[in-house]
Amino acid sequence: MKKTKPAKEENLKGTFVSVMSVGVIIIVMWVVVYYMYVAR
Amino acid sequence: MIAAQDRKLALWNIGVAYIAFLIGTLCGLLQVFIRNDALQLPSWLDYYQILTAHGVLLALIFTTYFIFGFFVTGMSKSLGSFGPKVLLYSWIGFWVTTIGTVMATVMIISGEASVLYTFYAPLKASGWYYVGLALVIVGTWISSFALVGHYVVWRKAHKGELSPLFAFMTITTIIMWIIACLGVVATVLFQYIPWAFGWVDTINVELSRSLFWYFGHPLVYFWLLPAYMAWYVIVPKLLGVKVFSDSLARLAFVLFILFSIPVGFHHQLTEPGISNFWKFLQVVLTFMVIIPSLLTAFSMFGTFERAGRKNGGQGLFGWFTKLPWKDVRFTSIFVAMAFFIPGGAGGIINASFQLNEVVHNTMWIVGHFHITVGTPVAMTFMGLTFWLVPYLTGRKFSKVMQKLGFIQIITWTIGMLLMSTSQHILGLLGAPRRTAYTGYNNHPSALEWFDGILTNHVTMAVGGSILFLSAMLLIYIVVMTMFLSPKAELEADFVEFPMADSDKEHTPKFLENWWIWIGIAFALIIIAYAIPLYGMIHHAPPGSEGFKTW
Numbered sequence: 001m002k003k004t005k006p007a008k009e010e011n012l013k014g015t016f017v018s019v020m021s022v023g024v025i026i027i028v029m030w031v032v033v034y035y036m037y038v039a040r
Numbered sequence: 041m042i043a044a045q046d047r048k049l050a051l052w053n054i055g056v057a058y059i060a061f062l063i064g065t066l067c068g069l070l071q072v073f074i075r076n077d078a079l080q081l082p083s084w085l086d087y088y089q090i091l092t093a094h095g096v097l098l099a100l101i102f103t104t105y106f107i108f109g110f111f112v113t114g115m116s117k118s119l120g121s122f123g124p125k126v127l128l129y130s131w132i133g134f135w136v137t138t139i140g141t142v143m144a145t146v147m148i149i150s151g152e153a154s155v156l157y158t159f160y161a162p163l164k165a166s167g168w169y170y171v172g173l174a175l176v177i178v179g180t181w182i183s184s185f186a187l188v189g190h191y192v193v194w195r196k197a198h199k200g201e202l203s204p205l206f207a208f209m210t211i212t213t214i215i216m217w218i219i220a221c222l223g224v225v226a227t228v229l230f231q232y233i234p235w236a237f238g239w240v241d242t243i244n245v246e247l248s249r250s251l252f253w254y255f256g257h258p259l260v261y262f263w264l265l266p267a268y269m270a271w272y273v274i275v276p277k278l279l280g281v282k283v284f285s286d287s288l289a290r291l292a293f294v295l296f297i298l299f300s301i302p303v304g305f306h307h308q309l310t311e312p313g314i315s316n317f318w319k320f321l322q323v324v325l326t327f328m329v330i331i332p333s334l335l336t337a338f339s340m341f342g343t344f345e346r347a348g349r350k351n352g353g354q355g356l357f358g359w360f361t362k363l364p365w366k367d368v369r370f371t372s373i374f375v376a377m378a379f380f381i382p383g384g385a386g387g388i389i390n391a392s393f394q395l396n397e398v399v400h401n402t403m404w405i406v407g408h409f410h411i412t413v414g415t416p417v418a419m420t421f422m423g424l425t426f427w428l429v430p431y432l433t434g435r436k437f438s439k440v441m442q443k444l445g446f447i448q449i450i451t452w453t454i455g456m457l458l459m460s461t462s463q464h465i466l467g468l469l470g471a472p473r474r475t476a477y478t479g480y481n482n483h484p485s486a487l488e489w490f491d492g493i494l495t496n497h498v499t500m501a502v503g504g505s506i507l508f509l510s511a512m513l514l515i516y517i518v519v520m521t522m523f524l525s526p527k528a529e530l531e532a533d534f535v536e537f538p539m540a541d542s543d544k545e546h547t548p549k550f551l552e553n554w555w556i557w558i559g560i561a562f563a564l565i566i567i568a569y570a571i572p573l574y575g576m577i578h579h580a581p582p583g584s585e586g587f588k589t590w
Contacts, residue, residue, distance in 0.1 A: 015341040026385040
């Protein structure tokens with residue numbers, strides 16, 4: 001049987017890093033307010 | 041270009057939107073000067089009148105009219121010209137909404153309705169204010185059903201086909217809007233109007249607030265979804281690529297029908313009349329509604345990277361430099377999206393049950409909605425305005441206008457950064473919202489809040505003034521492109537409606553089976569609301585008489 005060549009995967013590494021950065025922003029903001037809550 | 045009669049309808053909607061924008065932003069400017077003690081209002085005008093007008097005219101009226109202007113244009117473009125019935129009902133809807141808007145505005149200006157845009161009982165406005173608000177909602181329903189009718193005609197003529205993405209998203213937004221409005225219609229018709237006209241003496245406050253927030257949170261998504269439509273459908277075209285994923289876009293939108301409504305209690309987390317269980321359930325559902333927004337963020341970054349790489353971008357972030365930054369239609373929407381990152385993160389904090397105590401009813405919330413509706417939504421609408429108005433009028437969008445557009449979005453960005461950062465920090469320190477400036481009888485702690493470089497009244501006033509100048513620049517661009525810019529004659533001068541292609545051959549058909557989504561939405565609403573609302577009615581506390589505190 002003839003093997004079909006897999007299509008080249010699109011490079012979305014920048015997207016991966018970008019969405020992870022959004023996640024980090026969310027977590028950092030949340031943790032800052034959480035510590036303010038605990039401290040009060 | 042779409043049919044002349046459809047263009048006229050869209051232009052009237054956008055025209056009223058920008059009249060509301062003009063008055064609403066002027067009220068915003070007055071507020072920062074009053075807080076700064078730099079302005080004394082005449083005796084017939086007070087801070088709360090201005091605050092109410094600012095909220096109503098910008099958050100409710102500007103957004104609603106602009107959204108319908110955008111919907112009308114896009115639906116005509118993607119499904120074809122409106123038939124006579126669709127046009128007739130669209131105009132009836134427009135005029136009913138406008139009569140309601142004028143009534144509510146007159147009541148605010150005459151000092152009979154300084155109840156802010158949330159109109160919390162037991163603050164009591166004139167009954168005519170509530171009638172005006174009810175007409176606004178009814179008018180939008182008529183306009184909505186006209187668009188649904190247009191869509192139904194298309195579906196009948198294209199059996200078995202998925203509708204174009206723009207039409208799908210319009211119908212999703214309308215379904216969510218109609219279900220959401222049931223709450224506010226119920227409270228205005230059955231609680232506020234009989235109480236305000238004196239037919240009953242008291243009002244069930246907790247019930248009225250709960251029905252308001254049943255509507256109030258999806259109202260946020262009524263503003264946001266048209267902005268998302270621009271992000272999903274318009275932006276890829278500006279970048280020269282297709283929609284990143286048709287299935288993902290449609291899935292994100294139907295998730296908003298499911299999860300944007302049964303979440304209103306997260307605005308009422310500090311209220312005593314709702315048990316923790318129901319609050320917690322709605323907090324969980326609120327976190328579900330984050331998912332489609334994160335899907336959208338992924339989809340946008342994917343679109344940018346795909347477009348940037350197509351234009352020769354290399355490496356991890358080389359694609360970023362290859363985006364069309366000199367195109368104000370794109371840059372404005374990109375900035376709008378960037379604002380939504382801290383805006384959305386702030387929303388997660390607000391909804392995080394106990395964390396809400398840190399920010400509840402503080403200036404943080406004011407800052408929050410200025411970096412959600414006030415920039416991601418409003419600046420997306422600005423980015424749309426730059427091409428939508430000249431597209432509808434057939435006028436040129438000259439290089440000078442493009443430059444003014446850049447100045448406008450840059451100034452809006454600077455003004456908003458100054459003002460909203462200040463508001464966020466003040467809120468974390470404890471400064472209250474919904475009130476005029478108060479130093480708590482010159483208490484040192486309260487006075488300290490306003491001592492910081494970013495948090496003093498001058499910074500806020502500078503930010504507010506820059507925002508107002510930016511708003512006036514936008515009004516100038518709108519007036520020019522609507523009435524005065526030269527007509528396009530050459531093919532190259534005509535402004536196009538940038539609607540991206542979307543591959544829908546792999547999109548599951550069930551995504552457009554509305555009964556599934558409406559059914560699940562109502563099931564979730566019943567689960568989240570039936571028992572607590574029943575409790576509020578069955579075990580109603582003594583009702584409250586009305587108060588006029590102004």
